[in-house]
Structures are given as C-alpha cells and as structure tokens.
Amino acid sequence: MSFKRKDLLGIRDLQVAEIEHILDLSRSLKEINARSIKKVPTLRGKTVVHLFYEPSTRTRTSFDIAAKRLSADTYSITGSTSSMVKGETLLDTMKNLEAMKPDVFVVRHSASGAPHLLAQHTEASVINAGDGMHEHPSQALLDMLTIHDHKGRLDGLNVVIVGDIYHSRVARSDIYGLTKMGSQVTLCGPPTLIPPDFELMGARVCNHLKDCIPEADVIMVLRLQKERQQQMLLPSLREYSIIYGISPAKLKNAKDDVIIMHPGPMNRGVEISPEVADGPHSVILDQVTNGVAVRMAVLYLLAQDRSSLPDISRPSSPE
Amino acid sequence: MEPKEKSGSFIFRNGRVIDPARKLDGPMDVLVLEGRIAETRPQISLGAEFRSEVQEIDASGKWVVPGLIDMHVHLREPGEEYKETIRSGTHAAVCGGFTGVACMPNTHPVNDSATVTQYILEKARYEGFCRVFPVGAISAGLEGKNLAEYGELQAAGAVAVSDDGRPVMNGLLMRRALEYAGTFELLVISHSEDSQLSAGGLMNEGPVSTRLGLRGIPAAAEEVMIARDIILAEMTRARLHIAHVSSAGSVALIREAKKRGINVTAETAPQYFTLTEELIAGFDTVYKVNPPLRTARDVEAIRAGLADGTIDAIATDHAPHTSVEKDLEFEFASNGMIGLESSLPLILGLVRDGTLTPLEAIAKASSNPAGILRVPCGSLREGAAADVTVIDPEAKYTIDVNTFRSKSRNCPFNGMRVQGRAEMVLVGGIVVFSAP
Numbered sequence: 001m002s003f004k005r006k007d008l009l010g011i012r013d014l015q016v017a018e019i020e021h022i023l024d025l026s027r028s029l030k031e032i033n034a035r036s037i038k039k040v041p042t043l044r045g046k047t048v049v050h051l052f053y054e055p056s057t058r059t060r061t062s063f064d065i066a067a068k069r070l071s072a073d074t075y076s077i078t079g080s081t082s083s084m085v086k087g088e089t090l091l092d093t094m095k096n097l098e099a100m101k102p103d104v105f106v107v108r109h110s111a112s113g114a115p116h117l118l119a120q121h122t123e124a125s126v127i128n129a130g131d132g133m134h135e136h137p138s139q140a141l142l143d144m145l146t147i148h149d150h151k152g153r154l155d156g157l158n159v160v161i162v163g164d165i166y167h168s169r170v171a172r173s174d175i176y177g178l179t180k181m182g183s184q185v186t187l188c189g190p191p192t193l194i195p196p197d198f199e200l201m202g203a204r205v206c207n208h209l210k211d212c213i214p215e216a217d218v219i220m221v222l223r224l225q226k227e228r229q230q231q232m233l234l235p236s237l238r239e240y241s242i243i244y245g246i247s248p249a250k251l252k253n254a255k256d257d258v259i260i261m262h263p264g265p266m267n268r269g270v271e272i273s274p275e276v277a278d279g280p281h282s283v284i285l286d287q288v289t290n291g292v293a294v295r296m297a298v299l300y301l302l303a304q305d306r307s308s309l310p311d312i313s314r315p316s317s318p319e
Numbered sequence: 320m321e322p323k324e325k326s327g328s329f330i331f332r333n334g335r336v337i338d339p340a341r342k343l344d345g346p347m348d349v350l351v352l353e354g355r356i357a358e359t360r361p362q363i364s365l366g367a368e369f370r371s372e373v374q375e376i377d378a379s380g381k382w383v384v385p386g387l388i389d390m391h392v393h394l395r396e397p398g399e400e401y402k403e404t405i406r407s408g409t410h411a412a413v414c415g416g417f418t419g420v421a422c423m424p425n426t427h428p429v430n431d432s433a434t435v436t437q438y439i440l441e442k443a444r445y446e447g448f449c450r451v452f453p454v455g456a457i458s459a460g461l462e463g464k465n466l467a468e469y470g471e472l473q474a475a476g477a478v479a480v481s482d483d484g485r486p487v488m489n490g491l492l493m494r495r496a497l498e499y500a501g502t503f504e505l506l507v508i509s510h511s512e513d514s515q516l517s518a519g520g521l522m523n524e525g526p527v528s529t530r531l532g533l534r535g536i537p538a539a540a541e542e543v544m545i546a547r548d549i550i551l552a553e554m555t556r557a558r559l560h561i562a563h564v565s566s567a568g569s570v571a572l573i574r575e576a577k578k579r580g581i582n583v584t585a586e587t588a589p590q591y592f593t594l595t596e597e598l599i600a601g602f603d604t605v606y607k608v609n610p611p612l613r614t615a616r617d618v619e620a621i622r623a624g625l626a627d628g629t630i631d632a633i634a635t636d637h638a639p640h641t642s643v644e645k646d647l648e649f650e651f652a653s654n655g656m657i658g659l660e661s662s663l664p665l666i667l668g669l670v671r672d673g674t675l676t677p678l679e680a681i682a683k684a685s686s687n688p689a690g691i692l693r694v695p696c697g698s699l700r701e702g703a704a705a706d707v708t709v710i711d712p713e714a715k716y717t718i719d720v721n722t723f724r725s726k727s728r729n730c731p732f733n734g735m736r737v738q739g740r741a742e743m744v745l746v747g748g749i750v751v752f753s754a755p
Binding site: 012089090091109110111112113114116117131132133134135166169172195197198200201 | 524525526528529530531532533534535601602646647648649650651
C-alpha cells in the first residue's frame, strides 16, 4: 500500500496497515544509518522546517539527522510559546514560513492540537513532533519498532507503561499504536496521574507495580516531571521513587526477557534507577537509534511528491 | 432607540398570541397604540377614527409574543468595541427577536460604578436598537475583594450584580454580597465555578479531554459552587440566580433547592441543551466556552431541567470574540460564543421536539427573565410598552454568520439547518427589525 496522507498528526488516526507500512519502511532504511556514508539523495531539493516551540534535544536532533540523511535541506526555528502569545501568532509565523515554500513542517508545541491548527492552514505536510499532552506519533512508532526488534511481534504482548500517564503524549500515542497492533497495554501509577478515562482507550489501569510486573513483556518508564509535586499530584519524588521507581528489586518477579524502555529524558534515581537504565534489560538507546530510521520513513512518505502517487486523495480523518 | 421614529400604531391580525404572563395561547389580534399595548383579544374591530392611523399587519401563521429578553450577554462596550458595541450587539439582538438584553459588567472599565452604568444606558438610548439592562459587578473591579456600590449601581439603572466571567471564590464575599444586595432586593447572578478545581482547564473533563490531552474542567467545579451559593442564599434569604447552568449535577442541585423553597432561579443557554464536548475533537476553538460543552447525558439533564421548570430562563451568554482571540492554539484561545442571532430557532426546536410547550418556551425567553430581573417587560398586557416579537415558526434556513449584525463571528451554530425566525420586532411600538 502507499501512504497517502498529507500530515502525520497522531497515531489514533492511523490504520494498522499504515503503521505496518511505516515500520517496514523504517526497517529497510535502518541500513543507511549503518553505512560509512550515511546519506541518500531521496529528498534532495526538499525543504524541512523544524518549528519547535518547546525545548527538545533528542527529537529535534533525530528529525534533523533523519532529514539530512535523506538529503533534504533543514531549518530550525525555536521559540517559546510565551513569547508567541505576546507577539506573532502561530498561524502568522507559519504563513510567513510557508511563503518560502517549505515541503514539511516538523512541529513541537506545548499546546495540544497546535499541529492540527497548522495542518489546516498549510499546503505543506505537518509532522507532529509532540503537542502538549496529546500525541507524539514518531515516538510511538519508534517504540513499536524497538519492541518488534526485540520480541519479533507486537501482537499478544503485555506492555506496562509506568508513571505520569495523564500528562504524557508518549503514553497516549503508545496506547493507540500498541492496542491497534494487538498488544495489551497496562498503565501503572497513582490515580492522581491516571484518570479512569484511559480505560476507554483500551488500556488497563493498575495502581500497584507488583500486580503488573510479573506479566510484563515490556516495561515503559515515563519521565516524572518535578513540578508534579507542586500541583498536589504527589507528596514527594522520594515517595514516588519508593513506590513506582523501577529498580532491580522491583524487577525480581519480572520475566527473564523483559525489556525496559524510556522515551527520555530520564530522571535517574526517580522513575528509574541507574542499574536498570544501564542494565541488561534496557533497550533505551536502541529506541534512540530507531528514532532516526522511523523519522526517515515518515519524512520520506510525506515529502515525496504526492502528485506522483496513484491516488492523492487524503483519507478522511476519523474525527 | 434607533431608528428614531415616532412610536407607531399597529394591529397584528390573526396571529397565534402567546403571552405566558397571562397564560394566553390562541388566535388573537394585538392592538398597539402609540407605543403601548392597547388590547389583546380575538377579532378586534377598529373604530373609524383609528382606521387611517393604525397599520394592519397580517400575522396569520405567525406567533405574536412579548419581546424576548436575553438576560446574559456581553456587549463589550466600553473597552472592547472591536468585538462588539452597544449598537452592534443590540442590532444583533433585535435581528434575533430580542427586545431587551442584560449586559454583563466585565467591560473595560468594569461596570462597578454608577458612572459606567449611566454611560451604558446613555449609549443605549442613542445608539441601541433594544432595551439594555446593565448588570453591575459584585466586587469592585471584579477583583473578588470588596463589594461594589450596589445602591449607587441600582439607582443608576443596574438590574442585578454579577462577577460573570470570574467566580466569586471567597465564600465570605459571596455571603456579604447576598446580604448587602438584599438591602436593595437586588438580584445576585452567580458565575458558579471553583477556579481551583477547574485548574486552568480548557474543556469538560472526561474521556474526550483525556484523549485530546486538553486539561479538563470537571462538572464538580460548577456544582460545588452552586451548592455553596444555594446554601448561602438560604442563609441570607437573598435573591440568587445561577448563570449558564451546564451540568446534570447542577440541575439536580437547583431542583432540590427549589423544592426546599430557596429563592433561587437559573438560566441555561442553547449551547448547553444542543452541543456536546465531542465537537472539540478537531481542536476547533469556536467550541471553547466556559462553562464548557459537556456530555450528551448533561444535555439531556439540561433539557429535563427546562421541561420541569428547574431552569427558568434561556439566555445566550453572547460572548463576542474576533479572530484575534480565536484563531489560536486551543489552549490560548478565549472562551465564549455568540448566540443572539441563533438562539430563537434553537429554543423553538425545544418546542418541536416536545421538550417545552410554546407557552413554556416563550416564558423562558421572555416573561421569566423579565420577572427575574424585575423589568417591566415580558407581557402583552394592556398598557405595557409595546415590545413585541412576531415569529415565523415555519421558516427553514441555514444559520450563516456572514449575515449576522454582531461584529463577531464566533458562532458554533454556523451552518446548522434550523427552523423559525423573528419576522418583526417592535420596541416601545417602534419597528426595530423587519425580516427582509
């Protein structure tokens, strides 16, 4: 099948076949990253603009490397949304950039839905590189690729996501992607960080690690933002770490082949102990490596000439 | 009043006259002489001396009702005239069938003084198309700290006080407001929201907010404050009115309070009996409003509350904003939707679907809000000022914001197929609107 979308805004919109297509393509592109000359001319002459309104090192670098390995020209615009509120609007910024004829906007924004607003107003493709608490589709795709690399399948796996689910766009995208691909997702954390509505997305909710770790094939540990204490969501990082921090002791009853993942950046000693982060079960750096391949695949699928595809109609969004 | 014409004399022939204040609903003629209602009864025969000066209007197939009153609008003047003015807002009002609007005090400067109230009334007198009833602030500057000068406000023409747009978070201030307003038998309108529970929320809290990653406003944020204000109203015996009721739990609290004989009234708005949170799925900011659109279950409860009389009035909470406030990230966009020019067909929809009788619908849009505000409107009884709305209940059309007289376009009902519209509107016997 071909991928006929203009934008990649979220995993929730994607069909299973589209996810499989992106993962297959990512696997074949991985080989480029292993060469000594890591560049192909596929997107030569294409322009990719990184529009990052929120600090990001890993995701922006990963998208930038991905675009450059495909020979696209890339430009980065970074800013904070607070200055945006005072000055030029997001749409004005985008329209000015669009006047310079870019092909792809890669957008990171603290406000949920910001990439959707842009996508409605531009002919260029928009890739959501993380919007507020909403979605982070390329992260979910690289997570699925990494899990598949290690387990050989996604169907039938038990994936436990631990931590601040409520504020996490990674958790939302992972829940959509993994459940579509047949995994059973369990969310673990205190009720202040997991509203019950997550069960309606197809995930199970479990408040105690000891109840979900023994069955887990994959444990995905989320970053705990230090501000959560001030928001009355947690008494202290110390107590969080004691109850929900993933340490070797907590993994005593885990499966021998469990893999540990983390979307980064890690708070070592809070949600994950250094022994686990650097230990034999950790695949955290594989995630980062796979991120480049997945983003190459996404850029390739969106930036290629849609006019050359047999059918350029956009599938209607399920919304 | 604009246009500056002499009040005319009219006779509306063979309309369906619906006058809830007198429980009248039937085919009748309405005679208007020199700006006042002269007579309402079947087959009025005019003496020869009147025939030349009274304009005959055939109202057969139409409803002839007391002018509609919207007890909750934001006219934005003074201070935000680019969004709406007293002139444009009242023009929108008459196009929507309204002959009177109560305007909220969150202007710049805030209407917390006789001076601002007088300014609004003065502007309305010269530029307005309909009657304007200013609502003063509960607290000076809407700051939630000290009482505004209710005696002065009332003497200048304010019909109620409210900190609408901002909840009165301080329970003691609300108690004092109710007590002090009681001195003047002044109505206190509560924007019921615990802003700490709503915690910067952007939409109703529930599965949709969780899915979209938008911070939620739980229904509890509205309900705990309604509960508090009901208890304070009981304690102070003051007149409390709950603005823009949006949740099932709120309806239940008000129903129970009324059963206990507490002096509380309530309003809702068309968005709360028509729209649900699901519409926000595409992050469209036209659906961003406070209180937020809630669930289908809440919509049903609001309709039930209208049907059983728990909710007395239908207002619009007409809240104009331009693209400057709305073409933004959902998080940064302003709350609010306009409703003056889309409310009537949605109210009539409640009649067609059997929620309300015609008498009940007109009561909630005219005589009830007039009674709550204690303004001399809302009835076609003889001697009353001739504020009359003639409704064509059959007209089918599509709501189109581009035809609106409001200066703003943030109407969530744009594009909706509806039935029923104002055909002719009289304020004090002057024709202020006549359908093209």
